[in-house]
Amino acid sequence: xxxxxxxxxxxxxxxxxxxxxxxxxxxxxxxxxxxxxxxxxxxxxxxxxxxxxxxxxxxxxxxxxx
Numbered sequence: 125x126x127x128x129x130x131x132x133x134x135x136x137x138x139x140x141x142x143x144x145x146x147x148x149x150x151x152x153x154x155x156x157x158x159x160x161x162x163x164x165x166x167x168x169x170x171x172x173x174x175x176x177x178x179x180x181x182x183x184x185x186x187x188x189x190x
Contacts, residue, residue: 142150155163
């Protein structure tokens with residue numbers, strides 16, 4: 125495990141780039157700092173509504189077929 129981490133560090137220092145995971149974490153932290161907790165609450169509600177609507181649409185489609 126330590127060898128993998130060391131290998132990644134060596135590869136990264138040669139290229140000077142960050143990993144996809146590091147980039148994602150950095151972006152996530154930037155959004156958190158910029159938008160705040162309320163933003164995540166809002167997108168969670170929107171996602172929940174969308175899922176509820178998709179489930180209802182699927183049930184309606186099954187009722188029409190059956």
